[in-house]
Amino acid sequence: MLTSPYREGDIQVVVASKGGEDTHPDWYLNLQANPEVLVTSKDTNDKPMTARAATDSERNRIWPIISNNYANYQKRTDRVIPIVFLEPSN
Numbered sequence: 001m002l003t004s005p006y007r008e009g010d011i012q013v014v015v016a017s018k019g020g021e022d023t024h025p026d027w028y029l030n031l032q033a034n035p036e037v038l039v040t041s042k043d044t045n046d047k048p049m050t051a052r053a054a055t056d057s058e059r060n061r062i063w064p065i066i067s068n069n070y071a072n073y074q075k076r077t078d079r080v081i082p083i084v085f086l087e088p089s090n
Contacts, residue, residue: 002027004041004086005066012039012049012086013062015069020076028082039086048089059083 006013016028031037031051038046054062062083067074074081 005069006062010088012041013054013066014084014086015066016082016084017070017073020073020081022077022079024079024082028084031084036089037086049086050089052085052087054083054085058085 002014004012004014016025018025018028032053035051037049037051039049040046059080059082063070066083070081
């Protein structure tokens with residue numbers, strides 16, 4: 001289960017923090033290989049979505065909004081913690 005600390009309309013954002021470890025979480029690697037997912041939330045059941053990593057520009061815009069929750073994790077690692085957009089599939 002993942003939390004979504006930020007939304008933009010129908011787009012949900014998840015963060016591949018893995019508690020600040022030096023490797024990406026397995027779920028992030030899985031999304032890179034297969035970005036088509038089903039998302040269940042309090043608002044929806046099994047909504048088809050497509051995952052994509054935020055661009056540098058998008059990450060720079062969103063990181064300050066969510067950093068209160070993830071700044072300590074970023075301090076623990078040299079890797080850039082990815083932000084992932086879950087967008088409705090067409």
